[in-house]
Amino acid sequence: xxxxxxxxxxxxxxxxxxxxxxxxxxxxxxxxxxxxxxxxxxxxxxxxxxxxxxxxxxxxxxxxxxxxxxxxxxxxxxxxxxxxxxxxxxxxxxxxxxxxxxxxxxxxxxxxxxxxxxxxxxxxxxxxxxxxxxxxxxxxxxxxxxxxxxxxxxxxxxxxxxxxxxxxxxxxxxxxxxxxxxxxxxxxxxxxxxxxxxxxxxxxxxxxxxxxxxxxxxxxxxxxxxxxxxxxxxxxxxxxxxxxxxxxxxxxxxxxxxxxxxxx
Amino acid sequence: xxxxxxxxxxxxxxxxxxxxxxxxxxxxxxxxxxxxxxxxxxxxxxxxxxxxxxxxxxxxxxxxxxxxxxxxxxxxxxxxxxxxxxxxxxxxxxxxxxxxxxxxxxxxxxxxxxxxxxxxxxxxxxxxxxxxxxxxxxxxxxxxxxxxxxxxxxxxxxxxxxxxxxxxxxxxxxxxxxxxxxxxxxxxxxxxxxxxxxxxxxxxxxxxxxxxxxxxxxxxxxxxxxxxxxxxxxxxxxxxxxxxxxxxxxxxxxxxxxxxxxxxxxxxxxxxxxxxxxxxxxxxxxxxxxxxxxxxxxxxxxxx
Numbered sequence: 365x366x367x368x369x370x371x372x373x374x375x376x377x378x379x380x381x382x383x384x385x386x387x388x389x390x391x392x393x394x395x396x397x398x399x400x401x402x403x404x405x406x407x408x409x410x411x412x413x414x415x416x417x418x419x420x421x422x423x424x425x426x427x428x429x430x431x432x433x434x435x436x437x438x439x440x441x442x443x444x445x446x447x448x449x450x451x452x453x454x455x456x457x458x459x460x461x462x463x464x465x466x467x468x469x470x471x472x473x474x475x476x477x478x479x480x481x482x483x484x485x486x487x488x489x490x491x492x493x494x495x496x497x498x499x500x501x502x503x504x505x506x507x508x509x510x511x512x513x514x515x516x517x518x519x520x521x522x523x524x525x526x527x528x529x530x531x532x533x534x535x536x537x538x539x540x541x542x543x544x545x546x547x548x549x550x551x552x553x554x555x556x557x558x559x560x561x562x563x564x565x566x567x568x569x570x571x572x573x574x575x576x577x578x579x580x581x582x583x584x585x586x587x588x589x590x591x592x593x594x595x596x597x598x599x600x601x602x603x604x605x606x607x608x609x610x611x612x613x614x615x616x617x618x619x620x621x622x623x624x625x626x627x628x
Numbered sequence: 629x630x631x632x633x634x635x636x637x638x639x640x641x642x643x644x645x646x647x648x649x650x651x652x653x654x655x656x657x658x659x660x661x662x663x664x665x666x667x668x669x670x671x672x673x674x675x676x677x678x679x680x681x682x683x684x685x686x687x688x689x690x691x692x693x694x695x696x697x698x699x700x701x702x703x704x705x706x707x708x709x710x711x712x713x714x715x716x717x718x719x720x721x722x723x724x725x726x727x728x729x730x731x732x733x734x735x736x737x738x739x740x741x742x743x744x745x746x747x748x749x750x751x752x753x754x755x756x757x758x759x760x761x762x763x764x765x766x767x768x769x770x771x772x773x774x775x776x777x778x779x780x781x782x783x784x785x786x787x788x789x790x791x792x793x794x795x796x797x798x799x800x801x802x803x804x805x806x807x808x809x810x811x812x813x814x815x816x817x818x819x820x821x822x823x824x825x826x827x828x829x830x831x832x833x834x835x836x837x838x839x840x841x842x843x844x845x846x847x848x849x850x851x852x853x854x855x856x857x858x859x860x861x862x863x864x865x866x867x868x869x870x871x872x873x874x875x876x877x878x879x880x881x882x883x884x885x886x887x888x889x890x891x892x893x894x895x896x897x898x899x900x901x902x903x904x905x906x907x908x909x910x911x912x913x914x915x916x917x918x919x920x921x922x923x924x925x926x927x928x929x930x931x932x
Contacts, residue, residue, distance in 0.1 A: 416816045436818020444812040454685065454860035454869065455809055467806030468817045471799055500864035501809070516813075 366394045367430040369524055369556035374424035377410045384410050388582035399567045400560045402577035403619050408560045412526050441517030445528035453502035457512045460501050461488055464516035487519040507538040527559045539566045565613045578619045645890040656889055664778045669881040671790040672842045677877035679835045680856030681870045686808045689853045690739050691728050694746045695836045696845040698724040701749040703770050704756035721833035729829030773844035773896045789838050796831050843896050850900040851877055858910050
């Protein structure tokens with residue numbers, strides 16, 4: 365059995381003195397697809413920042429790919445949150461993708477230009493970005509930008525892919541296409557994927573497990589088991605209801621309110 | 629009184645422009661002060677054009693502008709103390725550059741803070757000027773540049789500073805580009821984003837100090853921002869944009885110097901006017917260029 369991608373034991377996240385959530389104990393198996401769900405400000409991005417080594421755990425232990433989290437881990441590909449580039453931003457998509465390969469190195473690219481160019485093209489092709497990669501990043505649509513962000517994350521051949529709300533700026537059709545693309549790429553490359561999302565529905569057919577972050581607690585499990593009224597009510601000791609609409613889409617009611625009005 | 633004397637000399641002795649371009653060039657380089665002006669102008673244009681790309685990419689043009697204005701107080705303060713204005717200029721631009729760099733790009737209201745400090749330091753500059761006898765000449769040179777008064781030593785100092793600036797820019801090129809495009813992503817990849825921001829503003833401070841000699845603190849935009857702003861309208865390839873920016877800055881400086889030689893008007897006016905006219909032409913021609921490119925795109929689709 366391979367080493368799990370992420371192991372957390374009694375993990376506590378905090379920003380300064382303010383605890384965000386505590387006692388998180390979970391395992392993310394290698395090669396699995398996990399959706400991180402929960403209301404705004406619950407600490408989903410905080411978890412990603414800890415995995416990236418940008419924020420140390422306040423308490424407990426966190427193991428990433430069998431080691432301590434550290435910044436600049438080449439085995440991690442990352443797509444940050446809110447990545448909608450300014451329309452005036454003038455850098456060619458291809459040059460941006462290449463930064464994922466060696467943008468952290470000093471100086472200018474002298475040796476290995478041909479190899480870098482080949483790796484860049486291969487990564488762009490793997491996300492279907494050939495038609496727009498030579499245009500300015502700022503001039504691309506949200507879906508095209510997300511594809512190039514993914515190409516940038518994949519170029520270093522990572523084992524773990526972290527994506528912070530890659531779907532939130534896309535329309536429904538593009539969301540579906542993006543999820544499809546992520547799933548295919550992950551299967552081909554045996555990637556472990558952790559993806560923060562607002563809406564679980566476009567992800568439901570593809571995710572192995574969901575990691576729920578809300579009310580200072582973390583819960584993990586297969587979506588069918590976790591996203592139920594009984595289970596969420598039990599975990600968060602608050603009246604949570606999971607509603608299903610006529611097309612089978614799930615809606616979680618009760619957690620958002622708890623967080624946005626904690627003193628009510 | 630250096631500046632005034634030079635203008636008098638130029639307007640009294642400048643030969644009329646002939647259409648024999650070879651003779652014109654020969655006469656252009658006849659005077660030593662013109663040779664120095666071309667040398668310093670060339671170095672400054674290369675530095676300004678190169679760093680300008682990052683100023684535009686990082687949306688830091690206001691910070692660049694502010695650096696030169698804050699530097700004005702340092703320069704006039706140095707003059708009051710009997711020092712070379714360049715030292716005061718460099719000290720103030722460096723200190724403010726490093727501070728702005730440490731504040732980072734993300735801080736909301738950064739421009740307001742910079743503007744408030746800028747206004748105060750300009751006030752300081754006026755005070756220092758009033759304390760100094762040679763008020764008008766020194767102020768004129770600092771505000772609008774004195775490239776025709778550059779000595780051989782000034783050229784050598786500019787060359788050293790310019791080489792250091794370009795070398796530093798090359799040394800941090802990739803991580804600077806990365807953190808300018810997406811600071812969050814670069815930070816996750818291990819790029820020291822804040823340190824780079826400080827380093828960049830430090831380099832910019834040196835570049836601004838160099839450029840002040842040519843166009844003065846008020847007109848710094850024309851050499852640092854305008855060429856790069858024009859370049860990014862033509863290309864989104866970083867290396868090509870930098871080369872284009874350098875080329876444009878060189879063209880504006882050389883042409884400005886050449887025109888000024890045959891006219892009684894100041895060099896800065898011609899450099900800034902050439903930069904502005906080019907920018908205007910590029911912006912106004914954009915709808916035409918766009919319709920041309922879509923038409924050719926449409927016809928190639930029709931053909932295929």
